[in-house]
Amino acid sequence: MPTLRPLRDTDSLVELTALLHAAYASLAAQGWNFTAVNQPVDVTRQRLADAQAFVAERDGRLVGTVAVRGPKPVGETYIGDETPQLYTTPGTAILAQLGVHPDCRGLGLGERLIEAAEGWARAQGFTQIALDTAEPATALRQRYERRGYRTVGGVQWQGKTYASVLMVKPLAPETTA
Template sequence: MMEIRPLQPSDSLEELTLLHAAYASLAAQGWNFTAVNQSVDVTRERLAGAQGFVAELDGRMVGTVAIRGPKPAGEAYIADPPPPLYTTPGTAILSQLAVHPDCRGQGLGERLMDTAEAWAREQGFERIALDTAEPAEALRRRYERRGYAAVGGVRWQGKTYASVLMTKPLACQASHQT
């Protein structure tokens, strides 16, 4: 049975770095997403200050997503300064979305995004933001179907592609964030 649950301190970040397998098809297209070959240390860094969720099937991690509030303006986003959208109060940032190739086509990515978006709403965030490779048309369409709209772009240091910044308004159930 598939379970989506919060990431626990006792969870293995080595196992969570299933991102490599999930992003291999994108690497084959020439897009060097950070998740293609990120180390466990980078996984740990990207989860710092975030709420991670994992999808587990028969005790095995098969999906992941992270959601966090805005970054402080001076804090790096991986190796770069964050774009202004990622430092805007009221903005939650979605990242690290991955589903193991063995489990694709079962709606797991949608369930992980539902979970992250629900968490952001519960925390009182006004909008959720993410970025993806500009040439990754299928990913962009997927996010657009969920209500995300392109609001700008960014060129991350060392990447073989430009990224599109996307955002979606959230109907807040609480108002803990400003």
């Protein structure tokens, strides 16, 4: 079973970018040009700025990833687009770049990665976590809905072949035993 851990400074962003390309290839085949489909390493680095990334590692190879960060400053662009108000709301963590290598699907890694991101956000004191995904990606939206996310709006990212939905999930405060 792959192990989950925080991304390290010594991890290769070239390898992480290749993982994202592999993980998002099936979405690209459906005509959805998610940024992670073909983003260069520089965009991977940019998307990880101010974020906590988690990776799944198996036999020394990165096979899964997710990033989570706090709200963006008002006026900051999001991959060249104006940032949706949800992503600048105080108390909001943002989940992004969730991907699992096709060779490792069906092992529950996606759920474990989301749990790691939500746990990190909760521990940092965030009260909700938000994300966006392709509106026509029914299976992805249903996956998030099963985890308690609900659609609260939409956005059309510049250059994307699809409209996106904005989804949010409240985070209960961390409890101490």
